[in-house]
Amino acid sequence: MSVEPAVVQLTAKDYASDQEVRWCPGCGDYSILAQVKKVMANIGAVREKTVFVSGIGCSSRFPYYMSTYGFHGIHGRAPAVATGIKTANPELDVWVVTGDGDALAIGGNHFLHAVRRNMDFKILLFNNRIYGLTKGQYSPTSPLGKKTKSTPMGSVDYPLHPISVAIGAEATFVARSLDVNTKHLEYVLERAAKHKGTAFIEIYQNCNIFNDGAWEYATGKETKDDTTVFLEHGKPLIFGKDRKKGIRLNGMDPEIVELGGDITEDDLLFHDEKQAEPSLAYLLSRMHYPQFPEPMGVFRCAERPTYEDMLMRQVRDAIATKGPGKLDELYDDGETWVVN
């Protein structure tokens, strides 16, 4: 009598490696690591088919803490390393973990091009708006005027907005969440896991050593309801403690309106993450604190063939048309002659 091997249901802790986690106590990365492991269990991730890839920075130590395959690359190049991995073996489930400096400063080019190719991997950008591992210089997402060790009189660089950049690079899946909102983070990660193509998530992450409280407005108990708005597909944008405020479009511009009186939910902007054109997603990405509540959730989730699918289709088509390559035919190309 044969016995079917029992399908082992892995739990979150099965995705932890035997390495000691070495982030600073209180770092937002711990929460993200916990949610990622939980999502791995939720989706039934196969450890040997999962690869975490990173660059350099605090966030980039992430692969060492997972029990999957992992590759800790060099600064900014994780998307390029992941592109090689995914092209060599499209069966693998690849997750890139990066930070605001890694993805948008030194690795800006690779980030843009991985996204535009719609490589079938996830990119988790831990945005703490500071350089932590090098001990506190301003980053490409630090606000103008930010005083740091390298900008004692305040930075004179305008910041990049990661979601806007990703949409500009034709991203097919764009989302945002927060390290401390574990439920929402889990939801967004799971959505990303199920997306085919590049899934980009900006995660607001607190660096309690070098930039503590950078996201306080979006995470503080007293403020968060008025400073964030949660996106749901097909639903109007409503926020505020009593859910009395909404976002309405006035021509091409969003505006905050109070619900009640003449204004009903039907007057509000309804979220549509599946629009073929990313204009709405881009508009939402431009809503910044303090003028607006900052949108959380899935900005955009569109379908488009992935790079590796199209490439492998060409390989299959070439084999179907020409037959599997034969070396003697490779050499025998063009004019040949015989010497006796």
Place this chain on the structure above:
Amino acid sequence: MVVSTQPATSPKKPPQVVEREELTVRFVGDSGDGMQLAGTQMTNTSAIFGNDVSTFPDFPAEIRAPAGTIAGVSGYQLNFGAHKLRTAGDRVNALIAMNPAALKANVEDLEQGGILVVNEDAFSKMNLTKAHYDHSPLDDDSLNRYQLFRVPIDRLTAEACADTGLTGRAVGRCKNFFALGLTYWLFGRSMDPTLRWIQDKFGSKPEVADANAKALRAGFYFGETAEMFPVRYLIPPAKLASGRYRKVTGNEAMAMGLVTAAARAGKPLFYGSYPITPASDILHELARYKSFDVRSFQAEDEIAAMASVVGAAFAGAFAVTGTSGPGLALKQEAIGLGIMTELPMVIVNVQRGGPSTGLPTKTEQADLLQAVLGRNGEAPLCVLAPATPGDCFQMAIEAFRIAVEFMTPVIVLSDGYLANGAEPWMLPDVDKLPSFKVVHPTTNNTDSGHFLSYKRDARLVRPWAIPGTPGLEHRIGGLEKRDVTGDVCYDPENHHHMILTRRKKIDNIAETIPSLSVNGDPTGELLVLGWGSTYGAITTAVERCRAKGLSVSSAHLRYIDPMPKNTGDVLRSFDRVLVPEMNLGQLLTVVRAKYLVDAIGLNKVQGKPFMIQEVQTAIEEMLNGK
């Protein structure tokens, strides 16, 4: 001597046929004149005829520099002979010049008494001015040293193509075929291979095919009927080893070698690259070979290309990138990652003139030290250097053999001369090619459950465990790691141990490579030591000197790091050592440091290969002046 184009009034005797052992022809014109095409056709035709051939295309970095200027001159030099040839020829025996600028830039290389065919229609006042001639060199005695033939190529091409229905401009583009036809007549070549090629190439545009064929024939028959050429030359077929041949450039051979290595291992070939002259043709070639499961990836930059190769190697592909000097500089950080993670990968560097952008289309050998030493930290890897265009095939295969057997990046140093130069290449017998046995572990190498990713074998090679393998999940990266476990480790003793281990592993490759062979006597007064594309000039120069009774031998390094084990013994078997290089002495620096020999350099950094005569003169001066 000037020969008029006027038909002779009385019948002359047919031209005398002179047999020659070898001849060097150079086609020169504007970069839009189709000189590369004419040269390639002449090469193919001569190879099919049975000559040995060696070529040197020389073109400007600008795609279309202003027409008629010296900056826009494009040339193709071809040496064809009745014996084994190793270079594209020193002195040009016949120069076909399509305009004054091309004449001015090249006539100095033509031998005294050499054949000079000029397109006299192009010697207008405007073109002369563009070439900085204050009057036509055809009208003074400056070209008296040569056999000058003034041929109205523009006019004769136009007449030949008058009834093809093409515009004047389109007809103008056929003049390279006229020049080619005339050259075929001069050297007794058949027009058939080129006529076949024209049909293949322009079959869908019959009027263009017709015009090119007419121009070719017109050139050929002009030679026959104009009675201006007193001599035709015959170069009998060479006695090459029997087999089936084709013409191959270094870049073509490299691409085929890479495909072969992957195919023999049953692996996909991943080629991640960013376009750069003179390496781009490898990308173009490989992109055509998708039916061999070639996955070519045109990256956003050189850095991404290299990083993608590291990723592909981690995932289990045969991973390779191609680049040229400035690109190699950009790739070095990611190559260091490949060294640290001890993954197999190949980096093809087609060297060009530097520093910086330098001379993009010209050849040089100045990246040897960059290849051997050009990374942060102690970062050893294997460096190979093919000696001829055809050798690029062998060395591409060898590069993957070593990369996989020793889990290391391997740099292959080609150069512009090898990459674009061509030679006949005997089609290899597939069954006799090396095959690779690639082993990816599937079972854990420890009972603890923690796969030991840096547990080494006797040759210090770690296992290539790839994602997708259950139970062997592990994490690697650029941080120093503890030997055996592969865990991140900052321990001072371990770091020192790992530094030594990575070096020793590269040294162990020497156990698997052929020893350095000496061409000539194993001992003597002088050894000429070379590497890379200088092989032809050095070997021929040494043979000529030996024929004169000089005590000189040569040796050619195809393995730069590690070097063959007997290299020191070979060097010490000669009183003196001469190292010709197209740099300021990079191999020289290495062999002097490594073997404590008082070698001296012969250095030429002009973007041009060595001439045989230059090496020969240096040898003679050393041995006669001692």
